[in-house]
Amino acid sequence: MKGEIFAIGTELLMGELHDTNSPYIAGELSLLGITVERVTQVGDNLKDLAESFSIALARSDYIFTTGGLGPTQDDLTREAIAVSLGEKTTVSSKLLEELEDWFKARDMKMPERNIKQAVLIPSARSIPNKMGTAPGWFIEHNEKIIVAMPGPPDEMQNIWVNEVLPLIKARIKKSVILTKTIKTLNLSEAEVAELVAIFFGIENPSLGIYAKQDGIHLRIISKAATKAEAMNLMGTVEEGIAKKLGSHIWGYDDDTPEEMAGRALADRGLTIASMESCTGGLLSSVLTDVPGSSDYFKGGLICYDVDSKLENGVPDNIISNYGAISRETALAMAKAARKKFKADIGIGVTGVAGPGKQERKPVGTVFAAISMDGKDRNFAMKLPPRRPIVKRRAVVAILIELTRVLKEPSRRPT
Amino acid sequence: MKGEIFAIGTELLMGELHDTNSPYIAGELSLLGITVERVTQVGDNLKDLAESFSIALARSDYIFTTGGLGPTQDDLTREAIAVSLGEKTTVSSKLLEELEDWFKARDMKMPERNIKQAVLIPSARSIPNKMGTAPGWFIEHNEKIIVAMPGPPDEMQNIWVNEVLPLIKARIKKSVILTKTIKTLNLSEAEVAELVAIFFGIENPSLGIYAKQDGIHLRIISKAATKAEAMNLMGTVEEGIAKKLGSHIWGYDDDTPEEMAGRALADRGLTIASMESCTGGLLSSVLTDVPGSSDYFKGGLICYDVDSKLENGVPDNIISNYGAISRETALAMAKAARKKFKADIGIGVTGVAGPGKQERKPVGTVFAAISMDGKDRNFAMKLPPRRPIVKRRAVVAILIELTRVLKEPSRRPT
The missing domain is CATH 3.40.980.10 (MoaB/Mog-like domain)
Known part of the structure; x- marks a missing residue:
């Protein structure tokens, strides 16, 4: 039609x-x-x-x-x-x-x-x-x-x-149409397309690929006379894609990074606080975009310069030894945020949003850390060197990583 | 054509x-x-x-x-x-x-x-x-x-x-085309349209009206054989509109609230810090969207609950007398932010982003304050009761008010 x-x-x-x-x-x-x-x-x-x-x-x-x-x-x-x-x-x-x-x-x-x-x-x-x-x-x-x-x-x-x-x-004559969107991070559109290439030739289920702010999305559409048959068709392709993309998949359908993180926090009854540098408050703002986030979000600090980092609990020797833009400082910021707001989890993020380099590190360099009982984790990102993209992508990556950490049974902090 | x-x-x-x-x-x-x-x-x-x-x-x-x-x-x-x-x-x-x-x-x-x-x-x-x-x-x-x-x-x-x-x-044969966009706040599209109705019938310059996130925009397009003539045509209508809309006009053409505020701060060599409740970090994030904002943005705090407000310098008696969502608390937050980050200007914002009422105040109620040497100012807003709109509109209004305050010669704090 x-x-x-x-x-x-x-x-x-x-x-x-x-x-x-x-x-x-x-x-x-x-x-x-x-x-x-x-x-x-x-x-x-x-x-x-x-x-x-x-x-x-x-x-x-x-x-x-x-x-x-x-x-x-x-x-x-x-x-x-x-x-x-x-x-x-x-x-x-x-x-x-x-x-x-x-x-x-x-x-x-x-x-x-x-x-x-x-x-x-x-x-x-x-x-x-x-x-x-x-x-x-x-x-x-x-x-x-x-x-x-x-x-x-x-x-x-x-x-x-x-x-x-x-x-x-x-x-419309009763045929059943099912759709599923698979959301990935840290792969380019070309890389995703290559990994799942064998599924693109199939007419039913059909597969579409879309570049979005929160990564590359794949959409599967399956049609059949019955729901069971449509689900069966869908399931085969979905499984195949999941095998190819593995841990690059972070969510499905209407999932957003902030809602998934929020749900994971609420499910486990944990609270969170943040100390941000290069993201300038965007992480807090996105976290609090979720209705009901006041149940788990304890507070946030934006410490743009070194002085305010020091005054809010980041140890002097960490910054002087490793620089303000480093894994170590990100982790110290996470710990400081956690302590200051008496939260179960602290997040720290520091990096170069641009336009110029800082500490001789190029625009797009971002370090983030998650601190919680029994487990600290930090990670580095190399993002496209444009200010709004650095901020947005860093926040998405942090929220997805946070969700992952919260869902790991072995990381259970309580 | x-x-x-x-x-x-x-x-x-x-x-x-x-x-x-x-x-x-x-x-x-x-x-x-x-x-x-x-x-x-x-x-x-x-x-x-x-x-x-x-x-x-x-x-x-x-x-x-x-x-x-x-x-x-x-x-x-x-x-x-x-x-x-x-x-x-x-x-x-x-x-x-x-x-x-x-x-x-x-x-x-x-x-x-x-x-x-x-x-x-x-x-x-x-x-x-x-x-x-x-x-x-x-x-x-x-x-x-x-x-x-x-x-x-x-x-x-x-x-x-x-x-x-x-x-x-x-x-295209050499005719000169000039455009100017006039940006307003705090009026509905219908109100702006009614105020400037007499200019809508004119063919040259032509007038368009557009509802945007940062208020209602008017766009004037004038065409003439020479630049002088086009400017003359434009000037008459622009003046007429300025007279009708007065202080509702906050900017022109590519002006954004955050860039105007940033420029006004940089021009006067003043620094700023914020304490946010209902906007959840969005004010800081928008302020730091501007390249070079690290020159004037000293830091920000997101204090979602009463405890964290108290711990960060908001006096107990203000909150117990007036409520956490009040003009008085907004001003106390502004003062606390200013003091904490040793900034020339402090901004405080508290309100109800929704989905539910707080302190029996409806969703969309927002109080904001600007504290600087020799002058404190606070103001109330009643915004459409949808969470993302409350956050976004409150931030726009604060930045525009901040720019206004910074440009008032009598308010000069130094």
């Missing part, structure tokens, strides 16, 4: 507003077995839109649009669909009533221009929009489907999950 | 990889007076691509493509352009030599498949790509321009700035 997506609105063509709806829909459709052949961003122009829809109807089974459902003169998606299908729009008294109620509930009188949001064409049924005034349209026409959705991403996703997805699933 | 952009590659249609090239090019074109009418993401399919280019040639003056210039069988942009123009591709011996040199310089032998990156058609000249093996194409054909660029964003932007932009500027 072929699909096509339109993001409608002149503001999308100015370069300021990025279209996030189309990638969202494209990702969802790939899981439904609908192949997206084209994504088009087009302005608020009736003729352009109507022509585009006519061409799309000739070549695609499913057409999805976002935007252009507002109450202003510029909002022309409904009108253009009507033109491309040769149908007439009429005001639906039921929709009009719902719209008036929407305004009434907010102590407002419905402006006259909003009437245009209550129109329908014969082949369209309306899709309720609980978050705004623009209902969507679900159209069946000569075995083709057109779905028109509002442009604000939260309204669109709400409608997608609650209204559109069930309608499409019901329409 | 009408423009059209194609982002080429099946991976763009899976929802995993977002197309950032097209918004970049669209933004650049709007400054050149080229109106983008359509952006299309399309897969690696020769027939689809050739048809799309033919249709685009009929309606647009400028066509820009990114992607599909690699050495593999899937890379079909060159071939599709040749088909749409009815021209034949031939290997250019000059390009082939350059390509072989590129590999030689890296101690590699050029794989045979890379030969396809050395082809040209009669109406194309090659655009050098210093960052990769894929040269671009610049095509003039019946008064239409097609520019084919590689897909990796850094290669594309490098080629754009150094090669493509000069060629297009030289081609």
